[in-house]
Amino acid sequence: QVQLVESGGGLVQAGDSLRLLCAASGRTLTSYTMGWFRQAPGKEREFVSSISWGSGRTYYADSVKGRFTISRDSFKNTMALQMNDLKPEDTAVYYCAGAAAVSQRTMAGYGYNYWGQGTQVTVSS
Numbered sequence: 001q002v003q004l005v006e007s008g009g010g011l012v013q014a015g016d017s018l019r020l021l022c023a024a025s026g027r028t029l030t031s032y033t034m035g036w037f038r039q040a041p042g043k044e045r046e047f048v049s050s051i052s053w054g055s056g057r058t059y060y061a062d063s064v065k066g067r068f069t070i071s072r073d074s075f076k077n078t079m080a081l082q083m084n085d086l087k088p089e090d091t092a093v094y095y096c097a098g099a100a101a102v103s104q105r106t107m108a109g110y111g112y113n114y115w116g117q118g119t120q121v122t123v124s125s
Contacts, residue, residue, distance in 0.1 A: 002026045002114040004096045009119030012086055016123070020081040022096030022116060029053040029077065033099045033106035036070065036081045038092035038121075045095070047109030049081065052102045059107045064090075086123045093118040 008020040020036070035050035049060045049070040058070050069082040079096065098114040099106040106112070 002029070002032075002098050002100075004098060004114055004116035006094065006096045006116045006119040009094060009121045011122045011124065014087055014123055014125050016086050017082070017084045018086060018121060020083070020094055020096075020119060020121070022079040022081075024077045024079065024096075024098065029074075029098070031100065031102060033102050033112075034072065034079050035097050035099070035106075035109060035112060036079075037095045037097055037109070037112075038090075039095070039118075040089075040092040043092075048094070050107050050109060051079065052107065054102065057107070061109075083121070086121075088123050088125045091121060091123050093120050 003025045005023045012018055032053045036048040037045050038048050039045040051058045051070045067085045072079045095118045096116040097112040099112045
């Protein structure tokens with residue numbers, strides 16, 4: 001089992017930056033894909049970004065490419081999502097997630113088994 005806890009959400013204005021953090025425990029993540037997802041009110045959950053824990057390879061949804069950066073700290077077992085130039089449409093609950101595999105499928109946001117409780121990000125215009 002992998003336990004995931006997000007932190008760092010909040011209320012910001014358009015154009016501001018915010019950094020989300022995900023703390024993982026319970027397993028060594030070397031063979032995992034870790035990702036960020038978000039769900040806005042009335043919408044389905046969507047993929048934001050992923051990182052292969054072992055290699056550090058990353059992947060982003062088109063909507064955040066160039067604004068968001070995913071990273072991981074293998075020693076601290078934490079993952080971060082640096083969000084710059086935030087827009088009102090980025091408003092959502094952001095979830096940290098883990099998949100016990102590394103593949104094109106998991107890098108694209110499928111096959112995730114472990115989820116955090118979510119952290120709210122609100123961007124005002």
